[in-house]
Amino acid sequence: MTLDEKTVPAQAAAPHRRKPVPRWLLGVGPLVLIAILVGLFSLLNAPGLGTLSEGVPPKEEVAVEDIRLTPGQIEITVRNEGPDPVSIAQVNVSDYYAMFTQSRETMAPLESTTLSISYHWVDGDPYEVALVTSAGGKIPADIEAAALSPERGGSFFALMALLGIYVGVIPVALGMLWMPFVRRSSASWVRVLLGVTVGLLAFLAIDATLEAVELVAGNGAFGGPMVVFLGALTAYLILEGTDAWMRRRQELGATGRPAALPPQRLALLIAIGIGLHNLGEGLAIGSAYAVGSLALGASLIVGFAIHNTTEGLAIVTPLAKQPPGLGRLVILGLIAGAPAAAGALIGATVYQPALAAFLLGIGAGAVAQVAVKLLPLLKDTSGKTFTPLTGAGIILGLGVMFATGLLVQA
Incomplete structure (x- = not known):
């Protein structure tokens, strides 16, 4: 048997080597799959988990970020820190339900709203302010001593x-x-x-x-x-x-450090x-x-x-x-x-x-x-x-x- 005859079967028996997958694709691939799964989960509205929240009252966590006083008006900025939407339904100022407007009717998670409350406050007086949500929760926003907020000019x-x-x-x-x-x-x-x-x-x-x-x-x-x-x-x-x-x-010193x-x-x-x-x-x-x-x-x-x-x-x-x-x-x-x-x-x-x-x-x-x-x-x-x-x-x-x-x- 000649040398060529010996090498032919060996080559035929050797497995075919595939081209390796690019390294960037190995890194991006799992991220794409995760994004697809999250999208499907949201699109299908969390199948099988919808009944978990039945009968459970919404969790309302609202933080007061700013209070400004102008003549005849109190402006309060609040932010929704909880996972559920929050709506402010009423504003109580020292046992008086005051009229108000707000920049956003319903706050989604992490959203904020500014309430403009019509109230003739007196300089130096303290006020107990409570923001009542549509679910009945109360958010305190007390004013220790009323004072006119400076104009930002x-x-x-x-x-x-x-x-x-x-x-x-x-x-x-x-x-x-x-x-x-x-x-x-x-x-x-x-x-x-x-x-x-x-x-x-x-x-x-x-x-x-x-x-x-x-x-x-x-x-x-x-x-x-x-x-x-x-x-x-x-x-x-x-x-x-x-x-x-x-x-x-910098240049290294004589010690190499x-x-x-x-x-x-x-x-x-x-x-x-x-x-x-x-x-x-x-x-x-x-x-x-x-x-x-x-x-x-x-x-x-x-x-x-x-x-x-x-x-x-x-x-x-x-x-x-x-x-x-x-x-x-x-x-x-x-x-x-x-x-x-x-x-x-x-x-x-x-x-x-x-x-x-x-x-x-x-x-x-x-x-x-x-x-x-x-x-x-x-x-x-x-x-x-x-x-x-x-x-x-x-x-x-x-x-x-x-x-x-x-x-x-x-």
């Missing part, structure tokens, strides 16, 4: 911008005046100041998280408190990923983190003033100024050995302080609790990421990060922020 927005400058830009700029003191401090004192900075940022992260959770504690729409931690984690990962990408682009984080960039990260925090702070201030629930007197402005002045110190401390030019300091100050003005403007116009909580969460995650980046700079000559000096600095930073925070309780 040009002068109002100018006031919000000025307020943001007062509580954001000016205090941060004043805090940055510690730059000469930081430059002339010894290495031990610089580590103490860095510890103070870590304490300041840690307090800001905790304070922003608690404030954000409080905003949505009774509001389950859009995830409730989960949006706070989602915002914090998003900000932390974005800043961490951005920093890692920038460090990989990325170079240490430059002080200039660390100061920029601190300014960004504080700016995001001040954005959420300004948002809360603007929204509170817009509904007339915050007394923005001179003492409150002074309290905010003292509280936020320490943020300027946090920015300039990493620059002790590499002082920047005046222009760069101005830019860093604006990055940290100007978002307070932007937040006040946003809060005065399109305030929404879930959005405010998300932005506060972003600020908390940003300052937490920067605080972690500062820890390696606390090391002394023996390589220890936490020493009595740095520990005292961290405690001092926390204490200063707590004490000045008491001045802005409203």
Whole structure:
């Protein structure tokens, strides 16, 4: 038998190899099947499950998002947080059933409606407001002390911008005046100041998280408190990923490892983190003033100024050995302080609790990421990060922020 005769049967016996399925099709295929099944399930109206809701009253969960008072009228914005449609049938104001109109007759899940209630309220008086649904449920929307809501005109927005400058830009700029003191401090004192900075940022992260959770504690729409931690984690990962990408682009040192984080960039990260925090702070201030629930007197402005002045110190401390030019300091100050003005403007116009909580969460995650980046700079000559000096600095930073925070309780 020749060689050709031997190879023919072997080739005939070999199985035919099919062309492999494209990898993208393997990933998209299950998604298409899931979409088809969900579409059929909805089109057929959940076959076999229709009887489960028979005899069960609708679940009504409605949150009050905004209350505005104008002459002879009360405007209340509410949002449906439950799974069933909700209709507002009656409005009771201090045992009086008032006439009202609404922007939407029936609220589907996550939809909102604004009720315009005809009622001649008296300045300074409290009112118990109850929104009665078509199913008989009652939604409380009490007014502790009636006050005319400010008009949202040009002068109002100018006031919000000025307020943001007062509580954001000016205090941060004043805090940055510690730059000469930081430059002339010894290495031990610089580590103490860095510890103070870590304490300041840690307090800001905790304070922003608690404030954000409080905003949505009774509001389950859009995830409730989960949006706070989602915002914090998003900000932390974005800043961490951005920093890692920038460090990989630098030249490697003699050891083959990325170079240490430059002080200039660390100061920029601190300014960004504080700016995001001040954005959420300004948002809360603007929204509170817009509904007339915050007394923005001179003492409150002074309290905010003292509280936020320490943020300027946090920015300039990493620059002790590499002082920047005046222009760069101005830019860093604006990055940290100007978002307070932007937040006040946003809060005065399109305030929404879930959005405010998300932005506060972003600020908390940003300052937490920067605080972690500062820890390696606390090391002394023996390589220890936490020493009595740095520990005292961290405690001092926390204490200063707590004490000045008491001045802005409203």
